[in-house]
Amino acid sequence: MQVALEARGLTKEFRGFVAVNDVSLKVTEGSIHALIGPNGAGKTTFFNLLTKFLQPTSGTITYFGRDITRMSPAGIARLGMVRSFQISAVFADLSVLENVRIALQRARGESYDFWRSEKVLARYDGEARGHVDDVGLSDFVHHRAGELSYGRKRALEIATTLALDPRMLLLDEPMAGMAQEDVTRISALIRRIARNRTILMVEHNLSVVADLSDRITVLARGEILAEGDYATVSKAPAVIDAYIGAGHD
Structure with missing residues (x-):
């Protein structure tokens, strides 16, 4: 399968603090790829780098083989890579x-x-x-x-995103703040729209991640801890330690 989005050695430093450290990632065309990790892992910063709301200190980003490292958010949106935000924007x-x-x-x-x-x-x-x-x-x-209810506002935001005819969707915590009824509805929606699109999502709800994702990348302290399907990453000692502190008992 073709690589839709690839980051190579992506690093972001803020006045001496390294928020994202040499992260490389490949998202395969037609897949649902989840980016997870504990609070402060660098997920939002990494997402903002990919969607060009931040410029990387070093590293490169390609979209279907095209270098977009220095492009603007509007520029990559015109290429068909469109994102949603944590806060519903309608x-x-x-x-x-x-x-x-x-x-x-x-x-x-x-x-x-x-x-x-x-x-x-x-x-x-x-x-x-x-x-x-x-x-x-x-x-x-x-x-x-x-x-509208919060969940339906998120659905509306996805509808407006689909109206832009994106080739790839980047969803930033699509389930944040939702009741279970809305989580079920939006999960079904994401599965449906993924039939002919590529999706990268940041998500805290691990049951949603397990249900939807073809591949998962786990970040902690700005670095990749593990990558693979849910069965693989959920059993990785480094991931367990990052989420529940098992190594510090």
Whole structure:
């Protein structure tokens, strides 16, 4: 299988503190790859390096063989690598349909056409409804986004992300703060959208990681502790020690 995203020797230093230290990672096309680790492991910093919200101190990043190390977040988004954030980002005062339609409007070019008439923008409604249906929000299409439950806001955020037609999705703690009912719903959604996409996700819910992931990379103190499927990494002594401190009893 082709490598979708690869980091080589990625390092990030902040005024003498090394948050990510010589990390190399390969994400295979068509897989769900999870990045896990205890608090302070460097997961968010590493994620921000991959998505170019931070520039690495050293190392390289390639996306389907193309060097993106010095590209901007907008530049890599245009290549089809799109991320979500820990905090759900929706337009609270707009409807579910309007939120997705805004993402689709980027097809007109650089302008988001906020000043256009409703009649002109209606051309996007059919496709927007399709994405709304895909994430299970058909019954909420005309609801204000701000009125949705937290789990449904996350589903809406995924719908707007899908409207950008990404080749690869990077999901930053998609289950954070969710009730079990929402976790089950979003897990099923991620599995469904992964059928024709590559996904890299940072996630704390280990049952979700075990259920969804083809491969898992474990970070601690900015370095890789283990990598493999869940059965492999869950039994690694270094991983057990990092999570529960077994080596310090």
